[in-house]
Amino acid sequence: MRIGVFICHCGSNIAGTVDVKKVAEEAKRFPHVVYSTDYMYTCSEPGQLEIQEAIKKEKLDGVVVASCSPRMHENTFRRTVEKAGLNRYMFEMANIREHVSWVGVDKEANTKKAIDLVRMAVAKVTLNQPLFPKSFKVNKNVLVIGGGVAGMQAALDCADGGLKVILVEKNPSIGGKMAKLDKTFPTIDCSICILGPKMVDVGQHENIKLYTYSEIEEISGYVGNYEVKIRKKATYVDWTKCTGCGLCMEKCPSKKAFDPFNEGIAPTTAINIPFPQAIPKKAKIDPNYCRQFIKGKCGVCAKICPVQAIDYEMQDEIVTEKVGAIIVATGYSLFDHTRIKEYGAGKYLDVITSIQYERLLNASGPTSGHILRPSDNKEPKTIVFVACVGSRDKSLGVPYCSNFCCMYIAKQAILTKDHIPDSQSYVFYMDIRAPGKGYEEFVRRAQEEYGVKYIRGRVSRIFKRGDKMVVRGSDTLLGTQVELEADLVVLATGAIAEEGARELAEKLRISYDPYGFYIESHPKLRPVETNTAGVFLAGACQGPKDIPASVGQGSAAASKVLSLFSKDLLESDPQIAHVNEMLCVDCKKCIQTCPYGAIEEKKTPMGKIVASVIETVCQGCGLCTATCPPGAIQLQQFTDNQLLAEVKAFFHA
Amino acid sequence: MSKLSFAYYPGCSLESSAKEYDVSTRKVADILEVELIEIPDWSCCGASPAHTVDHLFASAVAARNLAIVEEMGRDILVTPCPECLSAFKKAIYNMSKDDGFKKKVNSLLDKPFNLNVEAKSFLQILYEDVGKENISKKVIKPLIGVNIVPYYGCLLTRPPDVAQFDDPENPISMDTILETIGANVPYFSYKLECCGAAYGVTKRRIVTKLSGDILKTAIESGADAVAVACPLCQQNLDLRQDQINRDQGFDFHIPILYITQLMGLSFGLSASELMIDKHNVKSDHFLEKIEKGLKEKEKSEKESISSKN
Numbered sequence: 001m002r003i004g005v006f007i008c009h010c011g012s013n014i015a016g017t018v019d020v021k022k023v024a025e026e027a028k029r030f031p032h033v034v035y036s037t038d039y040m041y042t043c044s045e046p047g048q049l050e051i052q053e054a055i056k057k058e059k060l061d062g063v064v065v066a067s068c069s070p071r072m073h074e075n076t077f078r079r080t081v082e083k084a085g086l087n088r089y090m091f092e093m094a095n096i097r098e099h100v101s102w103v104g105v106d107k108e109a110n111t112k113k114a115i116d117l118v119r120m121a122v123a124k125v126t127l128n129q130p131l132f133p134k135s136f137k138v139n140k141n142v143l144v145i146g147g148g149v150a151g152m153q154a155a156l157d158c159a160d161g162g163l164k165v166i167l168v169e170k171n172p173s174i175g176g177k178m179a180k181l182d183k184t185f186p187t188i189d190c191s192i193c194i195l196g197p198k199m200v201d202v203g204q205h206e207n208i209k210l211y212t213y214s215e216i217e218e219i220s221g222y223v224g225n226y227e228v229k230i231r232k233k234a235t236y237v238d239w240t241k242c243t244g245c246g247l248c249m250e251k252c253p254s255k256k257a258f259d260p261f262n263e264g265i266a267p268t269t270a271i272n273i274p275f276p277q278a279i280p281k282k283a284k285i286d287p288n289y290c291r292q293f294i295k296g297k298c299g300v301c302a303k304i305c306p307v308q309a310i311d312y313e314m315q316d317e318i319v320t321e322k323v324g325a326i327i328v329a330t331g332y333s334l335f336d337h338t339r340i341k342e343y344g345a346g347k348y349l350d351v352i353t354s355i356q357y358e359r360l361l362n363a364s365g366p367t368s369g370h371i372l373r374p375s376d377n378k379e380p381k382t383i384v385f386v387a388c389v390g391s392r393d394k395s396l397g398v399p400y401c402s403n404f405c406c407m408y409i410a411k412q413a414i415l416t417k418d419h420i421p422d423s424q425s426y427v428f429y430m431d432i433r434a435p436g437k438g439y440e441e442f443v444r445r446a447q448e449e450y451g452v453k454y455i456r457g458r459v460s461r462i463f464k465r466g467d468k469m470v471v472r473g474s475d476t477l478l479g480t481q482v483e484l485e486a487d488l489v490v491l492a493t494g495a496i497a498e499e500g501a502r503e504l505a506e507k508l509r510i511s512y513d514p515y516g517f518y519i520e521s522h523p524k525l526r527p528v529e530t531n532t533a534g535v536f537l538a539g540a541c542q543g544p545k546d547i548p549a550s551v552g553q554g555s556a557a558a559s560k561v562l563s564l565f566s567k568d569l570l571e572s573d574p575q576i577a578h579v580n581e582m583l584c585v586d587c588k589k590c591i592q593t594c595p596y597g598a599i600e601e602k603k604t605p606m607g608k609i610v611a612s613v614i615e616t617v618c619q620g621c622g623l624c625t626a627t628c629p630p631g632a633i634q635l636q637q638f639t640d641n642q643l644l645a646e647v648k649a650f651f652h653a
Numbered sequence: 654m655s656k657l658s659f660a661y662y663p664g665c666s667l668e669s670s671a672k673e674y675d676v677s678t679r680k681v682a683d684i685l686e687v688e689l690i691e692i693p694d695w696s697c698c699g700a701s702p703a704h705t706v707d708h709l710f711a712s713a714v715a716a717r718n719l720a721i722v723e724e725m726g727r728d729i730l731v732t733p734c735p736e737c738l739s740a741f742k743k744a745i746y747n748m749s750k751d752d753g754f755k756k757k758v759n760s761l762l763d764k765p766f767n768l769n770v771e772a773k774s775f776l777q778i779l780y781e782d783v784g785k786e787n788i789s790k791k792v793i794k795p796l797i798g799v800n801i802v803p804y805y806g807c808l809l810t811r812p813p814d815v816a817q818f819d820d821p822e823n824p825i826s827m828d829t830i831l832e833t834i835g836a837n838v839p840y841f842s843y844k845l846e847c848c849g850a851a852y853g854v855t856k857r858r859i860v861t862k863l864s865g866d867i868l869k870t871a872i873e874s875g876a877d878a879v880a881v882a883c884p885l886c887q888q889n890l891d892l893r894q895d896q897i898n899r900d901q902g903f904d905f906h907i908p909i910l911y912i913t914q915l916m917g918l919s920f921g922l923s924a925s926e927l928m929i930d931k932h933n934v935k936s937d938h939f940l941e942k943i944e945k946g947l948k949e950k951e952k953s954e955k956e957s958i959s960s961k962n
Contacts, residue, residue: 341823461822463842465870470842 001126004035004060005118006051007096008042008067014101019111023066023096026115030122034058043073051077052084061086062125066094066118087130089574089637094121116650123649127642131574136616138224139324140565141166145216145504148176149195149547150539151329152202153554154561158327159207161562166321167202168230169212171260173278175199176331180261182361182369184547185411186442192364196277203279209321212280217318219507220596223534224324224570225616234314235284237271241309244273244281248301248310257289259366263356265374266366271301271310276364283309325534325561328508328518329554330501332540335390335398335493343389343462343491349375350469351462351489354385354408361415371419373488376467380423380487383416384471385409386459387429391494400515402494403544406433409492410443413452425452426484428459428473436546455482462489495544508535517543528557536560575637576618577625583632584610590624590633599624599633657782659773660727661689662718664698664737671734671884673928677913678733678775680927684791684920685783689731692721699744700736708747712758715744716766723769733775733913735808735883739815741772746815774809776882776912777818780826785833793921795835798946799939801915802841802876803827804867806848806886827880827912834919843870848889861900864889868897868905878908878939880915887911891933908936918943 005027009015020038027036035058039047042065054060063081067073070093078088094117104110140163144155147169155165167174178184179199181191202208211230218229252269259268261275270289273281283301291298292312302310337353338346350373352360363369373380387409391402406429413425432454434440446452457474464470468485475482497516505512510530511519518541521529528536536557539550564570577590577599586609591599598617601609611633622635631640667675682689697703699714719741722730732738748755749768759765779788805824813821822845831838849863868890871879881887891909898904909932917927918940929936 341820345823464840465842465873 001032001062002034002058002060003030003032003062003064003122003125004051004054004058005030005033005037005064005066005122006042006047006054007036007038007114007118008047008065009038009040010067010097010101011041014067014097017101017105017107017110018096018114019107020114022111023114023118027064027118027122030119032062032126033122035060042067043076048076048080051080055081055084055086061090062128063091064094064118064121064125065091066096066114066121068097069095069099087132089131090125090128092121092125092128094118120646120649123645124642127639127645128637131636133571133574134615135569136224136572138565138568138570139226139322140164141321141323142325142327142561142565143168143226143228143321143323144327144329146176146329146331146539146541147171147174147202147210147212148329148331148539148550149178149198150331150550150554151176151327152198153551154327154329154538154558155202155208156198156205157555157558158561159205161558163207163561163565165205165208166228166230166323167208167210168214168216169210170215171274172213172235172282172284173199173274173280174202174210174212175275175277175279177355178547179275179277180263180355180362181358182363182365183411183415185407186436186438188411188414192277199277199279210280211319213284216504216507219326222616222619223532223564226323226326226534228321228323228326230319230321232317232319234316235282236287236290236310236312236314237283237285238309238311238314239280239282241307242282242305243307244278244283245306246273246283247304247306248283249273251300251304253298253300254289254291257286262359262366263353265352265356265359285310285312325536325564326508327536327538327554327557327561328504328510328530328541329538329557330498330504330541332495332544333498335396335496337389337491337493339396340389342460343386348462348464348469348489349373350380350487351491353491353493354405354412355493357412357490358408361412361419369419371416371488378487379420381420382484382486383413383423383425383488383490384469384484384486385413385425385427385490385492386462386471387427387492388458389491389493390496391492392430398494398496398515400544401433403433404546405492405494407436407439407442407546409490410434410446410452412490414446414450417450417452425450426471426486427452427454428457428471429454430456430458436548457482495540498541501541508532510535510537517541528553528560534564572616573620575635576615576620577613577622577633578636579611579613580632580634581608581610583630584608585630585632586610587629589627589629593623593627594618595621595623656686656688657778658688658690659729659731659778660722660725660770661691662695662698662730662732662737662741663691664700664732664734666734666736666884670888671911673931674733674884674887674911674913677911677917677927680922681913681916681920682775684917684922685779685787687778687783690725690727692718692725692730694721698732698737698740700740704740704743709754709757709761711740712744712747712754713761715740716748716758717762719744719770719772720762720764720766723767724764728770730770730772731775731778732772733882735774735806736885738772738774739808742815742817745770745772774818774882776809776826776830779830779912779916780819785829788830788833788916792834792919794919794943794947795950796831796915796919796943796946797835797950799836799877799942800839800875801831801836801878801880802839802871802874803831803844803880803912804841804848804871804886804890805844806881806883807845809882810845827882830912830916831880834916836915839874839876841871841874841876843867848886850885850889853889857896858900860889861893861897864893865897865901865903868894868907869903872905872907876907877942878910878915878936880912881909882912894934906934908932908934908939910936 007020007024024038082088096114144167155167159165214232217231248271254270256267257270271285287293359365434443457476459473461472471484501516538553538557602612699711704711810819810821849860852859914927
């Protein structure tokens with residue numbers, strides 16, 4: 001064989017702590033190496049051209065690049081060698097940046113390790129075989145998980161682009177967090193007035209199939225051919241009959257049910273439609289509060305319903321849908337402030353969260369938009385906002401900034417003054433983070449025009465004195481302790497990952513960070529892709545973000561799906577398992593081991609029963625190869641021989 | 654319940670200014686069948702003033718006592734005093750975190766301390782080891798009809814990493830015990846506030862302001878007495894109450910009693926057995942209220958029995 005080796009400096013990233021010239025020199029002595037050189041940036045255009053010229057001039061049939069992680073540039077260089085006429089799999093990469101130069105400071109040791117890694121890559125590439133992808137047909141339906149503003153935007157863009165969209169939302173209505181908000185910053189637009197029409201569009205779009213009150217049960221398959229099992233949770237109301245008239249809500253005798261839409265500040269009825277603008281506008285029964293379920297008798301709603309839609313015997317239903325791509329837009333949840341004992345651990349009625357305050361401000365909320373504090377329904381005159389409750393706090397396991405709290409605090413303080421002109425708002429903050437368009441100006445307006453008093457410091461304790469809530473904290477600008485007597489305290493609780501985010505990630509085979517937010521394929525350049533082909537991200541499930549950013553990501557994810565589906569055929573990865581039929585003894589171990597069900601039995605023309613890999617289903621994980629007793633099943637590009645060659649090259653240096 | 658038995662460290666306060674805390678602790682322990690074996694030849698815990706000058710020396714002073722407990726073959730040291738407790742816990746914490754520090758401390762001692770002893774407050778023993786079920790079994794004179802607020806002070810639950818007891822920002826151990834012995838426990842927002850003890854000598858007005866705020870909040874919440882578990886808390890709130898009244902223009906007369914004294918009352922011990930008369934602020938009115946509550950209860954019980962008959 002004739003192998004070429006290219007050592008990258010990566011500027012000073014590698015060359016700073018690795019003697020790249022020496023690595024290139026050493027590589028010349030390895031078996032089959034006929035050409036070896038080093039270059040400042042091998043991934044640059046001239047760097048790639050150098051590889052291509054060397055392939056032609058030196059008649060190379062294998063190439064090794066020693067540079068960064070294959071995660072970064074393996075595809076780049078595979079395309080490079082392919083353009084020069086080599087099969088793209090006759091290429092190997094040695095990671096001497098993430099595995100060497102970035103993690104070690106001893107130049108001599110680093111250089112030695114880099115030489116070892118290059119020697120191993122050379123040994124492997126000599127055993128590489130040309131591999132050829134197969135084409136397969138794409139299912140052009142798309143699944144969107146989550147019906148908040150990001151998921152809705154993604155669904156609408158895909159649907160407008162002609163794709164059939166399956167939208168799954170776990171709550172009874174789409175709309176997400178935005179549907180609960182009163183106004184949006186920095187324009188003070190009425191939230192539901194701008195979201196409502198979009199919700200109607202989603203509900204009525206001929207290309208969108210809506211599953212609300214449903215959750216993802218199981219996902220199998222691969223890009224272009226996913227199969228999704230969806231659990232439609234029992235609503236105990238036949239939605240094909242329910243007209244959303246609301247008569248059942250009027251007559252329901254159980255009026256103390258927890259209302260998730262109003263964040264628990266006011267109760268609702270056991271059978272309820274979550275809010276007036278709900279899409280779909282259908283009723284559902286909460287069996288935790290329904291007398292029919294608790295006491296076994298009531299039946300008022302069944303009697304009153306004009307269309308006989310009530311069905312107390314309803315069971316969950318599992319439906320299966322086939323899609324080619326998935327957009328994950330599952331949003332976020334809010335920090336549980338009852339964890340903070342010094343703020344009262346949730347036992348003070350007049351210490352509420354921002355999202356609860358949003359419901360108090362909202363005209364369709366329980367107080368019809370009048371700010372009345374929960375304890376005695378009086379109008380508060382002094383309102384204290386506490387920023388960063390469950391944000392930027394290592395001791396609570398939430399070291400990150402929740403992104404949008406500074407802005408909604410300013411908005412709520414402005415709205416408070418609009419609602420109660422003789423009120424005074426105070427904000428305890430750490431830093432004001434207002435980097436969006438028009439955001440800083442908005443915060444200044446709150447301070448200068450609305451007279452909101454900003455106090456830089458943390459709150460150490462909140463307690464009750466008479467009918468007032470005392471907020472004690474520090475003013476770090478004055479260097480003193482301050483104590484304010486408030487009528488109402490609003491805690492700006494931070495954003496945390498949605499409940500169940502980790503479990504869903506396992507089902508989707510995508511990765512998540514220590515806090516449960518999904519990890520994008522590249523933080524700068526692939527912000528809505530994941531490392532699983534065909535799965536895209538939108539909105540706050542990837543990290544806390546405000547409405548404009550979520551909508552932007554929704555559209556971005558949709559455009560990624562549209563471009564993926566612009567081809568009728570996709571190429572499958574040939575790096576999959578392959579059975580040597582001569583060696584297979586039909587022990588079925590691989591069939592039992594395969595997590596994807598990608599192996600079946602078949603009869604050879606000679607009449608022998610052997611294992612056979614379904615190429616489009618195999619994910620190339622390699623579990624079967626580790627299980628196979630005679631070594632008959634091998635992962636192409638990672639065969640036993642190739643890996644042993646690497647090990648030998650390392651030990652027989 | 655098999656009989657509980659612990660190595661007991663009274664400390665200097667409980668030998669003198671807080672003698673009543675020691676007496677009531679031993680009596681209550683006796684009734685609850687908790688054996689307290691006084692550590693032979695115990696010495697200063699290092700709480701004050703050693704820890705303000707030299708951490709190594711302070712830890713060594715504490716570790717000497719812990720080493721004796723090891724020698725006794727015991728693995729728990731119990732002390733009622735939070736200052737002593739904190740001194741022991743800090744010594745254990747720092748020695749177990751840093752092997753070099755441990756070696757330095759042990760080089761100062763005749764017998765090394767090998768970290769096989771844990772320090773616990775008597776309150777922790779009551780709350781966790783004895784438990785409210787066993788406490789309630791011994792209550793014969795429940796403190797019905799009185800409102801008592803618990804004041805925890807600074808050291809019992811903090812710093813959380815070192816104290817490892819109850820919730821650092823919202824402790825409920827004393828609340829639970831007070832409810833168990835029949836008292837009504839009103840909401841008290843100052844149960845963790847600083848009493849100012851550290852400024853007791855240098856800046857008296859800070860102490861009278863801070864301690865005054867605590868008393869004021871306790872009285873506003875309807876308390877007839879304040880329960881404490883710390884000799885310094887007791888001293889600041891009780892002994893200084895006249896000073897507080899003078900400095901801050903108050904006229905308070907609220908008894909400050911140790912949790913063990915209150916438990917003793919509910920177990921049927923007399924006020925003089927529990928040395929309640931030793932306090933500066935007299936508890937006569939408070940004790941009368943308890944008796945009255947008990948009589949009313951008996952009366953209503955009799956009535957309900959006779960009405961049934």
